Amino acid sequence: MLEIRNVNKHYGTRQVLNGVSFGVESGRLTGFVGANGAGKTTTMRIILGVLSADSGTVLQDGVPLTSDDRRRFGYMPEERGLYPKMKVGEHLVYLARLHGLSPASARRNTAELLDRLGLGERAGDLVQSLSLGNQQRAQIAAALVHDPEFLVLDEPFSGLDPIAVEVVMNVLSGFAAQGAPVLFSSHQLDIVERLCDDVVIIADGQIRANGPREQLREQHSSPRFELRTEADAEWIRATPGISVLDLTAGLAVFEAETEAASQAVLRQALDRAPVTSFSQQRPSLAAIFKEVVQ
Amino acid sequence: MSTLQNSRAQVHPRHPTPSFARSVWLVATREIVARLRSRAFLISTGLLLLISIGSVVAGGIASQNQSLPRVAVVGSATQIVKQTEAFRIVEADDVAAAEKLVRAGDVSAAVVPATGEDAPLGVRIIALDSPPLDVLGTLSVAPAVSLLEPSPQSGGLVYLVSLGFGLVFFMSAITFGSTIAQSVVEEKQTRVVEILMTTIPVRALLGGKVVGNSIMAFGQIVAIGLLVAIGMATTGQTGLLGTVGPSIVWFAVFFAFGFVMLAALFAATASMVSRQEDVGSATSPVLFLVMIPYFLVIFFNDNATVLAIMSYIPFSAPVGMPMRIFLGTALWWEPLLSLAILLASTVVVILLGSRIYSNSLLRMGARVTFRQALRG
Numbered sequence: 001m002l003e004i005r006n007v008n009k010h011y012g013t014r015q016v017l018n019g020v021s022f023g024v025e026s027g028r029l030t031g032f033v034g035a036n037g038a039g040k041t042t043t044m045r046i047i048l049g050v051l052s053a054d055s056g057t058v059l060q061d062g063v064p065l066t067s068d069d070r071r072r073f074g075y076m077p078e079e080r081g082l083y084p085k086m087k088v089g090e091h092l093v094y095l096a097r098l099h100g101l102s103p104a105s106a107r108r109n110t111a112e113l114l115d116r117l118g119l120g121e122r123a124g125d126l127v128q129s130l131s132l133g134n135q136q137r138a139q140i141a142a143a144l145v146h147d148p149e150f151l152v153l154d155e156p157f158s159g160l161d162p163i164a165v166e167v168v169m170n171v172l173s174g175f176a177a178q179g180a181p182v183l184f185s186s187h188q189l190d191i192v193e194r195l196c197d198d199v200v201i202i203a204d205g206q207i208r209a210n211g212p213r214e215q216l217r218e219q220h221s222s223p224r225f226e227l228r229t230e231a232d233a234e235w236i237r238a239t240p241g242i243s244v245l246d247l248t249a250g251l252a253v254f255e256a257e258t259e260a261a262s263q264a265v266l267r268q269a270l271d272r273a274p275v276t277s278f279s280q281q282r283p284s285l286a287a288i289f290k291e292v293v294q
Numbered sequence: 295m296s297t298l299q300n301s302r303a304q305v306h307p308r309h310p311t312p313s314f315a316r317s318v319w320l321v322a323t324r325e326i327v328a329r330l331r332s333r334a335f336l337i338s339t340g341l342l343l344l345i346s347i348g349s350v351v352a353g354g355i356a357s358q359n360q361s362l363p364r365v366a367v368v369g370s371a372t373q374i375v376k377q378t379e380a381f382r383i384v385e386a387d388d389v390a391a392a393e394k395l396v397r398a399g400d401v402s403a404a405v406v407p408a409t410g411e412d413a414p415l416g417v418r419i420i421a422l423d424s425p426p427l428d429v430l431g432t433l434s435v436a437p438a439v440s441l442l443e444p445s446p447q448s449g450g451l452v453y454l455v456s457l458g459f460g461l462v463f464f465m466s467a468i469t470f471g472s473t474i475a476q477s478v479v480e481e482k483q484t485r486v487v488e489i490l491m492t493t494i495p496v497r498a499l500l501g502g503k504v505v506g507n508s509i510m511a512f513g514q515i516v517a518i519g520l521l522v523a524i525g526m527a528t529t530g531q532t533g534l535l536g537t538v539g540p541s542i543v544w545f546a547v548f549f550a551f552g553f554v555m556l557a558a559l560f561a562a563t564a565s566m567v568s569r570q571e572d573v574g575s576a577t578s579p580v581l582f583l584v585m586i587p588y589f590l591v592i593f594f595n596d597n598a599t600v601l602a603i604m605s606y607i608p609f610s611a612p613v614g615m616p617m618r619i620f621l622g623t624a625l626w627w628e629p630l631l632s633l634a635i636l637l638a639s640t641v642v643v644i645l646l647g648s649r650i651y652s653n654s655l656l657r658m659g660a661r662v663t664f665r666q667a668l669r670g
Contacts, residue, residue: 048492050656067495071311075492081485085328098320098493100309142489146309 007056031196032185074148089123099146153184193285208292231273317494321502354529366392366404456595464588470511475564496652541620552612555640562647565654566662608639
């Protein structure tokens with residue numbers, strides 16, 4: 001696994017990263033979420049060694065990363081870019097060879113990836129002749145072409161149409177399924193929610209929340225419950241330790257002071273009428289994000 | 295964890311990290327291929343080669359057509375005049391016929407056999423209205439002359455050779471220098487540089503660009519040199535080739551190292567800006583460094599002191615030292631010393647340049663100042 005430990009960075013007088021620490025587990029997709037300027041790109045650049053941190057370390061399996069280790073990373077920078085006047089296929093082969101692949105395996109990887117990303121027929125076209133969406137796919141191919149052992153992608157989904165989003169999601173999931181750690185940032189919280197096993201939330205250069213997605217939702221669950229019953233639920237208002245937020249015929253949303261109070265409500269409800277559902281409300285990632293960022 | 299590691303290793307076989315030299319070579323190859331595919335490069339190279347071969351051929355034709363004075367000869371005088379190889383000979387039957395040719399203006403003079411005290415050479419010269427100095431000079435016996443300050447090359451030739459070295463150095467440095475500068479900014483502007491930086495060491499990227507473009511520049515110089523040499527040989531200017539040849543070889547050697555130094559400077563200064571529009575102003579200090587030796591050698595090619603200084607300053611040595619070798623004013627060890635100075639300064643410039651380059655590559659937007667670029 002990859003571990004970012006207590007990383008600090010400042011530009012001029014502005015502290016852009018403040019004691020940033022989190023881990024990226026092997027074989028899992030980790031989503032890196034934060035507002036513009038929160039420090040995502042800076043963190044990723046420091047992981048890749050493009051920028052150096054003021055203090056703090058980046059470790060792989062407990063050992064500080066060397067520049068040789070980083071050559072085995074796949075990186076998609078926030079600032080996209082390929083040589084506009086190179087052919088797509090040649091460009092990918094060139095990058096793969098810079099990473100040390102033999103000409104044969106560079107060509108094989110390029111052909112496979114372009115097919116998977118739906119760009120197989122564009123291999124002979126100049127990069128500048130591709131549409132923006134296709135350039136974006138080529139950019140993703142550039143991050144993957146050398147069989148990286150680790151993926152760091154800065155906003156891989158921005159600028160992609162819904163079909164391309166699906167394609168890229170599949171490619172990333174497949175990559176993680178092979179056992180590689182994958183870290184990617186995104187503004188699109190719905191994608192992160194669907195795709196990620198782990199979530200890291202950053203704001204103002206500080207990590208605000210960090211952990212498995214479901215665990216985060218658990219932690220940020222309010223003591224808020226939803227009860228559906230076939231009878232009128234007006235009686236809940238009188239139950240001790242309960243404050244009702246919303247009450248319509250057959251549906252009650254309430255907060256319970258204790259776990260026991262909520263269970264008491266459920267028991268009473270069952271005594272009065274059949275209960276069709278009883279659940280604790282789990283917040284969406286967007287809600288958690290709003291909460292921790294404030 | 296260990297099984298996961300194992301399965302990972304199988305799915306993703308590790309590719310050995312390429313050596314520094316290998317990375318440099320891969321980058322250099324890409325630069326060369328990019329140049330060879332650029333129409334602008336092919337056209338400008340073609341033009342440069344055409345101009346150089348054209349000037350050699352034109353020089354050859356001019357020297358062959360130089361009209362030798364026509365001289366009429368009679369009898370035994372023919373042999374004497376022929377030996378000089380300085381005249382076009384018109385044989386006349388007798389003295390009267392020769393005089394007729396002189397009067398008609400067909401020949402500038404006639405050389406006829408003579409005997410007696412006043413004709414130690416056994417010939418007499420007949421001319422129309424004044425003694426023909428060219429014929430007299432060739433046929434008379436001149437006393438020995440000692441020159442106190444001999445000039446082995448004629449003034450016109452010196453000027454032409456200095457112009458040639460200056461122009462070729464200037465043109466190649468500007469052409470390939472600005473090509474390097476543009477390709478550095480292209481990588482910054484298109485942002486491909488961030489991927490490259492995470493793939494290979496920044497020094498390898500800079501090294502590859504310098505090596506690739508230097509190979510192209512040097513190849514162009516060698517092609518011009520070969521064409522000029524072949525042209526001179528085939529148009530019968532072998533004498534000139536013998537005098538210019540050694541200095542052309544030295545020029546090529548000095549150019550090879552001098553260009554590497556300039557290339558590193560162009561790359562470093564260009565890396566400080568982010569847009570093609572700013573390349574010109576960023577690289578202008580380097581352009582001055584290239585232009586100064588060009589103008590100096592043209593205006594001061596007859597000034598031994600200026601040339602001597604030029605031949606040791608790294609920026610002007612590629613022009614100054616070959617010039618002194620051509621003039622024969624350089625001692626045998628002087629080019630070697632100058633080359634050593636050039637090599638040392640090339641190393642320093644590359645170290646400094648790669649520092650500026652790596653510190654500037656990720657600074658987008660506003661122009662990076664020298665202080666920022668050197669400090670990091």
